[in-house]
Amino acid sequence: MGAPQAVSRPEITAAVTRGAARLLVDLGYVPLTEVTLPNGRRADLMALSARGEFIIIEVKSGIEDFRVDRKWHEYAPYCDRFAFAVAPEFPQHVLPQDPGLIVADGFGGAVLREPPAVVLAGARRKALTIAFGRMAAMRAAGFAVVNLEV
Secondary structure, three states: OOOOOOOOHHHHHHHHHHHHHHHHHHOOEEEEEEEEOOOOOEEEEEEEEOOOOEEEEEEEOOHHHHHHOOHHHHHHHHOOEEEEEEOOOOOHHHOOOOOEEEEEEOOEEEEEEOOOOOOOOHHHHHHHHHHHHHHHHHHHOOOOOOEOOO
16 A cells, blocks of 8 residues: 555645535535636635525635635625635634634535624625526536626
8 A cells, every 4th residue: 555645735625615515505505616706706605595695605725725815805795604614624723713614525514613694785685696696597508607797
């Protein structure tokens, strides 16, 4: 038997994203991956609940990924809730305490800290809901749409 191979950052990101998406579905959300928001920022996961609430999940593959990427505050205008999703071995103590926290692997995940709710304005919610639905329909039809057009 050889030495265990290191898992690459893209592999970690893919596994955490997949597990977090599965968790969101279990929680009653419908997720889309890699959604470019109107401000140009790309959400790793954006999901819509049956009640019409949006959550954005920022996946962090490792400590360096978190330290160099400080854009997560710019997601707030486009969601009711925000959370980080990390692998089980991620050093959680480095993450801010305000957002929610999900720990996930390629098979599923768990919410360790509920993301606080900040309610979107009605007009913004309506525009996002229409854009999200259109994006989902275009992707289902086989088009590689990434920009959320509101």
